[in-house]
Amino acid sequence: MAALRWAAALRWAPGQAARAAAGLLGRCSGRSYAAGWAESSPTFGFLLDIDGVLVRGHRVIPAALEAFHRLVNPQGQLRVPVVFVTNAGNILQHRKAQELSALLECKVEPDQVILSHSPMKLFSQYHDKRMLVSGQGPVVENARALGFRNVVTVDELRTAFPVLDMVDLERRPTATSVLRSDFPAIEGVLLLGEPVRWETSLQLITDVLLSNGNPGNGLVTAPYPHLPVLASNMDLLWMAEAKMPRFGHGTFLLCLEAIYQKLTGKELQYEALMGKPSLLTYQYAEALIRQQAERRGWTAPIQRLYAVGDNPMSDVCGANLFHQYLQMAERGVRAEQQGAGGSQEQLRSTTRSCTSILVCTGVYRPGEPGSKEPPFHGHRDFSFSPGLLQASHVVEDVQEAMRLAFHEEGWPW
Numbered sequence: 001m002a003a004l005r006w007a008a009a010l011r012w013a014p015g016q017a018a019r020a021a022a023g024l025l026g027r028c029s030g031r032s033y034a035a036g037w038a039e040s041s042p043t044f045g046f047l048l049d050i051d052g053v054l055v056r057g058h059r060v061i062p063a064a065l066e067a068f069h070r071l072v073n074p075q076g077q078l079r080v081p082v083v084f085v086t087n088a089g090n091i092l093q094h095r096k097a098q099e100l101s102a103l104l105e106c107k108v109e110p111d112q113v114i115l116s117h118s119p120m121k122l123f124s125q126y127h128d129k130r131m132l133v134s135g136q137g138p139v140v141e142n143a144r145a146l147g148f149r150n151v152v153t154v155d156e157l158r159t160a161f162p163v164l165d166m167v168d169l170e171r172r173p174t175a176t177s178v179l180r181s182d183f184p185a186i187e188g189v190l191l192l193g194e195p196v197r198w199e200t201s202l203q204l205i206t207d208v209l210l211s212n213g214n215p216g217n218g219l220v221t222a223p224y225p226h227l228p229v230l231a232s233n234m235d236l237l238w239m240a241e242a243k244m245p246r247f248g249h250g251t252f253l254l255c256l257e258a259i260y261q262k263l264t265g266k267e268l269q270y271e272a273l274m275g276k277p278s279l280l281t282y283q284y285a286e287a288l289i290r291q292q293a294e295r296r297g298w299t300a301p302i303q304r305l306y307a308v309g310d311n312p313m314s315d316v317c318g319a320n321l322f323h324q325y326l327q328m329a330e331r332g333v334r335a336e337q338q339g340a341g342g343s344q345e346q347l348r349s350t351t352r353s354c355t356s357i358l359v360c361t362g363v364y365r366p367g368e369p370g371s372k373e374p375p376f377h378g379h380r381d382f383s384f385s386p387g388l389l390q391a392s393h394v395v396e397d398v399q400e401a402m403r404l405a406f407h408e409e410g411w412p413w
């Protein structure tokens with residue numbers, strides 16, 4: 001993979017760090033280590049889920065606040081590399097970083113935040129293509145921030161072709177529309193997160209795929225393979241204030257896949273699926289951790305990652321899949337060293353393990369009477385085995401998780 005091209009754009013802002021330090025010094029008293037005590041370069045880092053681990057709704061979980069007070073050194077800087085990995089996507093990266101900075105009382109840089117669609121930055125071959133973008137909130141800003149320079153929203157497409165969106169009687173055109181022939185063809189589809197008005201998005205995305213990007217023209221035979229589709233956030237459900245879970249973007253994808261399959265007899269194909277538990281997201285996170293360590297001048301290679309989350313289906317499964325990948329990659333590197341082939345990227349990675357830690361402050365409830373076989377809520381393209389949902393450790397909260405990791409690393413907490 002073109003691994004670190006994007007990483008070169010990461011910037012270190014010493015002024016911001018100094019301001020963060022100044023703001024945090026007052027809260028650093030009472031820690032167990034003495035002033036002037038210096039730690040060596042860390043060889044481990046954290047991938048932290050956000051909802052259910054650090055925050056619930058808009059409120060910080062107290063254990064997370066305490067954990068971050070301990071996670072900064074007397075200069076107010078993080079003692080080890082940390083990235084925040086969330087499946088949320090209908091928000092801007094810098095806005096999420098601002099939210100976390102305020103909640104955790106610790107400066108969080110935008111490039112420490114990985115949203116579900118962040119790895120789309122890697123797909124530069126599509127950045128100049130004319131892409132239909134689906135989602136809600138700041139979809140155009142998000143697509144631009146990911147590198148896409150030529151995006152069309154579902155609403156813009158609907159305006160250009162008003163006869164396509166016919167489910168809602170109130171929104172049907174009242175006058176006869178002139179069919180446009182000057183609308184440039186769509187060349188791909190970005191599914192960033194769950195949209196509103198699903199019937200409109202499902203209809204228009206399907207139209208684009210069946211017409212090879214020219215929804216003003218009907219094609220006798222739909223092209224296959226169809227235009228490239230990049231999608232993020234496969235979560236079927238999520239927990240909000242309601243007692244029962246709510247539809248997530250995974251439910252929208254399920255609808256789109258079912259419609260496409262029914263209409264064409266063929267399977268909707270994804271160029272890439274990202275967000276936890278996809279390997280792509282963890283590879284991206286690993287590279288950001290490595291960049292963060294380099295920026296801080298930590299010379300020791302990062303060898304072990306600890307992934308803390310509250311959702312077995314995304315956080316635990318993703319961390320375990322990544323751990324399996326690392327183990328296989330290491331074997332590949334050994335094979336390479338023995339002259340049997342292997343990728344340069346595998347040779348570059350220094351990470352050897354990813355430990356999954358499940359906390360009990362969010363979705364997961366310990367000791368819940370397990371009904372027989374729970375239904376499979378993962379995505380069609382991901383096959384799960386029950387073992388992948390077993391965390392290496394189950395602890396009460398994120399502070400316990402960090403204490404455990406520091407203890408394993410022989411570092412004072």
Ligand SMILES: [Mg+2]
Pocket residue numbers: 049050051052053309310311362
């Ligand atoms: Mg969560």
